[in-house]
Every structure is written in structure tokens, then in C-alpha cells.
Amino acid sequence: MPTTSRPDGAPRGRPAGDAAGLGRGRAAAFVAPAVLLIAGFLLFPALWTLYLGLTDYRLTGLAAADPQLVGLENFERALGDDRFGDSLWLTLQFVVGSAVLGQAVLGFTLAWLLRDRRGPLRRLVEALVLLAWILPSSVVAFLWIALLDRDGGTLNALLGTPGTGWLLEYPMASIIVFNIWRGAAFSMMLYAAALGSVPPSELETARLAGASPLQQLRDVVFPRIRGHVLTNLLLISLWTFNDFTPFLLTAGGPDGRTEIMPVFVYQAALSGGELGFGAALSVLMLLVNLAIALVYVRLLRRRKDAVA
Amino acid sequence: MSGDTSGDTSGESGHPGGDVNVDLSVEVRVDAGRTAAGSGRAAARRALRTVGRYTFLSAVLGFFALPLLWLASAPFDAAPSITAALPEFTLENFRALLDDPRALRSLGNSTVLAAGTGALVVTLAALAAYALSRVRLPGRDALLYVLLLLSSIVTGTAAMVPLYNLAFELNLIDSQLGVILVLSGGLLPSAVFILKDFMDGTPRSYEESARVFGASPLQVVRHVVVPVVRPGLATIAVWSVAQVWGNFLIPFLLLRSPDKAPAAVVMYTFYTEGGQPNLALIATFSLLYSLPVVAMFLFVSARYGFRFHGGIKR
Numbered sequence: 001m002p003t004t005s006r007p008d009g010a011p012r013g014r015p016a017g018d019a020a021g022l023g024r025g026r027a028a029a030f031v032a033p034a035v036l037l038i039a040g041f042l043l044f045p046a047l048w049t050l051y052l053g054l055t056d057y058r059l060t061g062l063a064a065a066d067p068q069l070v071g072l073e074n075f076e077r078a079l080g081d082d083r084f085g086d087s088l089w090l091t092l093q094f095v096v097g098s099a100v101l102g103q104a105v106l107g108f109t110l111a112w113l114l115r116d117r118r119g120p121l122r123r124l125v126e127a128l129v130l131l132a133w134i135l136p137s138s139v140v141a142f143l144w145i146a147l148l149d150r151d152g153g154t155l156n157a158l159l160g161t162p163g164t165g166w167l168l169e170y171p172m173a174s175i176i177v178f179n180i181w182r183g184a185a186f187s188m189m190l191y192a193a194a195l196g197s198v199p200p201s202e203l204e205t206a207r208l209a210g211a212s213p214l215q216q217l218r219d220v221v222f223p224r225i226r227g228h229v230l231t232n233l234l235l236i237s238l239w240t241f242n243d244f245t246p247f248l249l250t251a252g253g254p255d256g257r258t259e260i261m262p263v264f265v266y267q268a269a270l271s272g273g274e275l276g277f278g279a280a281l282s283v284l285m286l287l288v289n290l291a292i293a294l295v296y297v298r299l300l301r302r303r304k305d306a307v308a
Numbered sequence: 309m310s311g312d313t314s315g316d317t318s319g320e321s322g323h324p325g326g327d328v329n330v331d332l333s334v335e336v337r338v339d340a341g342r343t344a345a346g347s348g349r350a351a352a353r354r355a356l357r358t359v360g361r362y363t364f365l366s367a368v369l370g371f372f373a374l375p376l377l378w379l380a381s382a383p384f385d386a387a388p389s390i391t392a393a394l395p396e397f398t399l400e401n402f403r404a405l406l407d408d409p410r411a412l413r414s415l416g417n418s419t420v421l422a423a424g425t426g427a428l429v430v431t432l433a434a435l436a437a438y439a440l441s442r443v444r445l446p447g448r449d450a451l452l453y454v455l456l457l458l459s460s461i462v463t464g465t466a467a468m469v470p471l472y473n474l475a476f477e478l479n480l481i482d483s484q485l486g487v488i489l490v491l492s493g494g495l496l497p498s499a500v501f502i503l504k505d506f507m508d509g510t511p512r513s514y515e516e517s518a519r520v521f522g523a524s525p526l527q528v529v530r531h532v533v534v535p536v537v538r539p540g541l542a543t544i545a546v547w548s549v550a551q552v553w554g555n556f557l558i559p560f561l562l563l564r565s566p567d568k569a570p571a572a573v574v575m576y577t578f579y580t581e582g583g584q585p586n587l588a589l590i591a592t593f594s595l596l597y598s599l600p601v602v603a604m605f606l607f608v609s610a611r612y613g614f615r616f617h618g619g620i621k622r
Contacts, residue, residue, distance in 0.1 A: 022443050022525050030439035034432040034496050041474070041493025042459060048470035110368065113361055125365060128372040134605050136554035138575040139594045143375040145579065152390040154378065181372065213357070242466060244557045248576060262466075269469045270561070279469045286466050293457060 049286070052279030059273035067276065074280030083256065084281070087264040088288070091241060094176060094260050099240035102180035104233060107187025112217070115195050126188075133185035141248035144178050167250055171258045175246040182245070187232055194228035195221070227300065234296040238289060261285050379598070382591035390587065401588040408586075411593050413567060414574035417484070418597075421559065421570055422552040424488040429495050429548040430541055436496075437503035438533060442512075452504070455497035468561060475562050482564040490562065491552055499544045506540030507533070546608050550601050571597045 022030070053074055057067035078084045110129065114122045132140065147154050150165035166174050198221055206216045222229070244262045252259040252267060259267065265285065269278020377392035383402070385395035405411045440448055471490055472481075480486025510533065518532045534541070556572040563569055569577070575597060579585050 022439060024443060024445070026525055027439035027443035027445060030435040031445065034436035034500060037428075037432060037489065037493050038455060038459075038496050041471070041490050042455075042467075042497070045467040045470035045474055046458065048473065049467055052469055052473070106368075109364070113365060121365065125369060125372075128369060128376065130605070131376060131602070132372055134550065134601050135598050136572055136575070136601065138554075138556055138572045139379070139598055140375070142575065142579050142590060142594060143378055146378050146390045146392075147375045149390050154374065154390075154392045157391055158374075181375065248556065265466070265468055270472070275469050275473070282466045282469060289466070 046286070049279050049282045052276055053283045054280075055276045057276035057279070059270070059275055070276070074277050075284070077277065078280050078284060083259070083264065084284075086256065087259050087261055090172065090258065091260040093172060094179070094246070095237055095240045097176040098179035099183070099236040100233060102176065103183045103187045103236050103240075104229075106180060106184045107189075107232075108191045110184070110188045111191035111195055112221075115192065129185045129188055132181050133183065137182075137245045138248055140182060141245060144174075144181075144249060148174060168254050171250050171254060175249055175258055178249060179240060179243070179246070183236060183240070187236060190228060190232050191225070194225040197228075198224045230296055230300050234293065237292050237296075241289060241292065242285075261288075379591070379594055382587065383595045385591075388587040388591050401592045404586060404589040405592050405596065408589055410566065410569075410574050410577075411589065411596075414569055414571045415597065417568055418553055418570040418572070420484055421487055421491070422549045424484070425491045425495065425552045426545050426549045428488060428492045429499050430545050432492070433496055433499035433503050433544060434534070434537075434541060435529075437500050437507050438529060440500070441504050441507035452497075452501055456501050459494055459497040468557075471558075472561055481562060482568065484563070484568060487559050487562050490558055491555065495548050495551060499548065502547075503537070503540055503544055506537045510536045542608070542611075546604055550604065553601055 054069055054071060055067040056070045056073075058064050110125065114125060135143075145167070146152075148166035150156070150163060150168070153166070155166065156162050156164055202220050203216055206220050211219065242262055243260075244266070246258055246260060247263045247266065250258040252263040261281070262285075265278050265281045268281055269275050272278075374392075378390075381392050381395045382388040384397050384399070385393070386398040386400065387396065388401065439445075440452070475481050475483075475486045475490065478486070480489070514532050514536065515528050518528050523531070554572060556576065559570050560573050560576070563573070566574075566577075571593075575590075575593060578590050578593065
């Protein structure tokens with residue numbers, strides 16, 4: 001293919017970079033279908049959630065045909081409801097335990113231990129960790145149900161603790177461990193990429209100066225990868241907060257002891273049929289999500305200020 | 309560390325890059341006792357560390373392998389139980405798949421949903437990402453970030469109720485098209501975001517020369533841009549197919565009739581419906597249902613190397 005001698009990005013008479021001669025009109029036409037779909041099935045439902053939260057809309061009955069505006073009643077009810085507080089508290093335990101502490105720490109440790117290794121051990125560890133991540137969620141849910149089963153579960157057979165119904169006796173701990181297993185791969189890969197950005201010469205210098213691995217981590221590695229750490233924590237916190245997979249393991253039970261927010265919304269809105277109340281819960285969930293995002297954005301900005 | 313930390317080496321200058329940065333003022337505290345002592349203790353410590361590392365890695369291997377054992381053993385076990393055990397080898401269990409009409413049909417349904425969503429996401433995201441990469445539309449970057457944040461928040465659980473209502477109003481309850489549209493709306497922002505990175509990285513001179521030879525913008529996109537960014541398109545295709553293949557909530561929410569249910573939902577009903585679960589069926593179905601994503605993943609990592617691109621960077 002012939003090439004022109006003109007350097008990239010400096011076409012005459014058109015906006016910079018518009019090499020195909022799209023122009024604004026055609027560019028807008030290219031963007032339009034995607035924007036329409038996003039607007040229809042992402043933005044609009046989000047806004048609709050706000051509106052529905054203000055109504056007494058129900059799945060069936062009188063309020064289904066003619067929902068009335070009830071103002072902030074749903075929100076007052078949610079905030080005064082013990083189940084909401086409990087659910088939020090459970091979600092917090094789930095996010096902190098399985099994402100912030102579990103996935104991030106395990107993922108980083110694996111990335112750190114495997115960083116300059118080649119060969120079968122590394123490939124085996126990576127393959128298994130990734131497998132846990134890519135398998136369909138309803139399959140892994142059943143694998144864990146089988147593993148933790150009271151009567152024939154592999155775990156009981158291994159530990160010699162027959163009759164322990166892990167999902168019934170330790171439901172929260174079970175879904176936390178499950179989610180660590182499920183999601184550690186993402187953190188491992190992200191930190192492996194991040195560790196690649198730490199210049200080996202700095203680590204070498206630190207090592208020659210006699211720094212222990214922990215000191216190397218604290219003084220050389222962490223200052224370099226702080227941005228990656230924050231990105232990682234933001235993403236896995238949001239994902240875990242909105243994760244519906246624990247429903248497949250425990251369906252929120254026993255006695256609502258694993259009724260994290262997504263499960264609570266589902267139970268209230270679609271099992272209970274109170275769509276308006278469920279929407280109000282969704283809005284509160286969105287607000288918590290937003291708060292999580294803002295905390296991380298602020299931390300990121302502080303980091304940039306500190307460096308600049 | 310103990311009180312005898314003496315030699316603080318800070319601000320080492322041997323960094324080859326030379327970009328002076330506050331991060332570089334590395335503070336390393338040296339344990340003076342250790343440098344003076346012989347290498348015996350250091351060697352012992354190193355050996356201990358090695359033992360510790362291998363112990364830890366073995367524990368991790370066990371932890372990650374344990375739940376997967378059942379998936380490897382039960383499908384081939386003549387008498388599958390819920391416990392993972394060395395199987396008495398047989399392929400008889402796979403007959404259960406053929407006996408249950410839901411099994412293969414649900415995999416077909418999953419294929420329809422995944423292929424439809426994948427095609428829609430790749431096409432629309434490629435067009436949008438190309439236009440956004442080449443033409444400066446007002447408010448482009450802010451829009452991209454807002455959408456990305458929104459999609460990671462809204463997708464699925466938080467917008468459950470209005471998604472259900474929306475599908476109801478549009479007559480899309482129990483319609484596979486409805487599921488495809490909802491899933492595409494949720495995946496598109498990230499897809500556009502990642503693809504735009506690929507587009508930004510392609511040289512513009514090709515497109516310019518194609519223009520010189522009289523190609524129309526659409527021809528340029530089809531014959532020049534698409535071949536160049538094919539790895540990016542493949543990444544997005546695989547990513548969206550994998551997302552849809554495993555998605556449980558949206559089809560669970562929007563599809564009503566059992567014969568339209570995809571594998572994720574059917575798998576769930578296999579082990580939650582009343583009565584004795586048919587373990588031969590569950591085991592073989594799990595395996596068959598998992599294989600496509602595993603195969604796709606292996607293909608991508610062999611062909612393009614599985615690594616983070618775009619979206620995730622500082």
C-alpha cells in the first residue's frame with residue numbers, strides 16, 4: 001500500500017486526526033447507534049430508577065395499574081427498616097472481606113511471588129486461578145455447593161468433619177471465601193502488570209543495600225504502584241458490591257444472613273413484588289456506589305498532588 | 309526493625325531512566341548487624357523464605373484446585389456423587405445430556421444470546437470508537453468516563469426494576485432480543501472505551517492514502533481500519549461473548565418460558581428444582597457449558613497474549 005509523505009495527524013483543511021474525512025456529521029452518525037442503545041438501556045433505566053423510587057409501584061394489584069407518587073416514603077421506610085441496615089452491613093463485610101482484604105491481598109501476593117518465575121509452577125498456578133475466574137457463575141456456584149455440602153461434601157471428607165453444613169452454619173464466611181476464590185485472578189493479573197513497571201534496577205539496589213523483601217515492598221514497590229492499587233481496589237469494590245453470584249449459593253439465606261444488597265433488592269422488588277420500594281433501594285445502592293467511587297477518586301487525586 | 313538500623317541509604321542515583329521523581333528517593337533501612345554477620349544466617353533465612361514460598365504456593369494450588377476437582381472427576385464417574393473422587397471411568401453420563409431436552413437447547417439459546425450481543429457490541433462499538441478517535445466531538449472524554457462509571461455501577465443489579473419495566477413496556481419480556489439489547493447497552497461503554505484506545509494507536513497515513521485514491525469514509529473503515537484493529541475487535545468480541553455466556557441475572561429476570569432459558573439459568577434450575585438432583589446431568593452439563601469459554605480463553609491467550617489493554621491504566 002502506498003503511503004504519503006505527510007506526517008501523521010496533520011491533514012490540511014480538516015480537524016486534526018480526521019484522516020478518513022469523516023467530518024462531524026458522519027462522525028455523529030457513527031456514534032449514534034451506540035449512544036442510542038446506551039441511552040435506552042443504561043441511562044434511561046438509571047433515571048427511571050430515580051422516578052420509580054418515589055412511587056408505590058407494585059408488581060401486581062391496584063398499584064400495578066395506577067402507581068401513585070408517594071414522595072420520599074420509600075426512602076424513609078428503607079432507612080428505617082432494620083433489614084436495610086443489616087443488608088448494608090452484610091454487604092460491607094462482604095466487600096471488605098472478600099475484595100479489599102481477600103482478592104487484593106491474595107492477588108498481590110501471587111503476583112509478587114511469581115514475578116520473576118517461569119516454568120510449570122507459575123503456569124499451573126496462573127491457569128487454576130484464571131479458571132476460577134472465567135468459568136460461568138452458575139457452574140462455579142454448584143461446584144462450591146458440592147464442595148461445602150453437609151453430607152457428601154469434599155471439604156467435610158477432607159477435614160474429617162462430617163455433618164458440618166458450611167453454607168448453613170457459616171454462610172457469610174462461605175461466600176467471602178467463595179468470592180476470593182472467584183475473583184483473585186483479576187487482581188493477580190493487574191498487579192503482575194503493575195510490578196512490571198517497577199524498574200528492576202531499583203529493586204536490585206535495595207536488595208544490595210540489604211533490604212528485606214518486606215522493606216523492598218514498602219519502600220520501592222508500593223510508592224510506584226499506588227495508582228494501580230487504587231484502580232484495582234475501586235474496580236473490585238464496585239464489582240463485589242454489585243455481585244449477584246452469592247444468590248446462587250445461598251439465595252440470601254439462611255434467615256437473611258447473606259442477604260447482601262443486590263439480593264435484598266431482588267427479594268424486595270421481584271419476589272416481594274414491591275417495585276417502587278425496590279427501586280428506592282436501588283437508588284440508595286447507587287449512592288453507596290457513587291460514594292465508593294468518590295473516595296477512590298479523591299485518594300487518587302491526593303496521590304497526584306503529592307507527586308507533583 | 310530494631311534500634312541498630314544505621315545505614316540509611318536514600319536517594320540512590322543509579323536509575324537509568326533519569327526521570328527525577330519524588331518516588332525515587334528510596335529509603336532502605338539496612339540492618340547493620342546483618343551486613344556484618346556472616347552469610348550463614350542470611351542463607352538460613354533465604355532457605356526459610358524459599359520453604360515458606362513453596363508452602364504458600366502449594367496451599368494456593370490446593371485452594372484453587374479443590375472446588376474444580378469435582379468438575380474433572382464427576383462427569384466421567386460411573387456413580388457420580390457430590391464428593392470429588394477418582395472416577396470409575398465411563399462416558400455413559402453424557403447420555404443424560406441427550407435425555408434432557410433442556411440441556412442442549414439451553415446451550416443453543418446461550419449461543420444465540422452470546423453471538424447476537426457480541427455482533428451488536430463489536431459493530432456499534434467499532435463505529436463509535438472510530439468516530440470518537442478521529443473526530444473531536446464536544447464533551448467526548450467526560451462522556452466516556454461518565455458512561456464507564458455508570459456502566460460498572462448500573463449494569464445488572466441496581467437497575468433491575470426499571471430494566472424489567474422497560475422490557476415489559478417494550479413487549480420484550482420473554483424475548484431473546486430484549487436480553488440482547490439490555491446486555492449490549494451494559495457492555496457498550498466499556499467496549500467503546502477499550503476500542504478507542506486501539507483506534508488511537510493506529511497510524512493515520514493508511515487512511516489518508518486510501519482517501520487520496522478516492523475511497524469513501526465507509527470504505528476506508530471497512531477496508532483499511534478494520535483489518536488494522538482486528539486484534540482489538542477480537543478482544544472485544546471474546547470479552548463480550550464471555551460476559552454474556554456467564555450472565556445469569558438478566559436472562560433470569562427477563563425470560564419467562566423455560567425453552568428460551570440459556571445455560572446459566574438452566575444450570576441453576578438443575579440443582580435448585582425439587583427432588584433428587586441428577587448428578588450425572590449436572591456434571592456433564594457443567595463441563596460442556598464451561599468448555600467454550602475455556603477454549604475461547606486459551607485461543608485468545610495463545611494468539612494475542614492475555615493482558616490488560618486500554619481501560620486499565622493510570
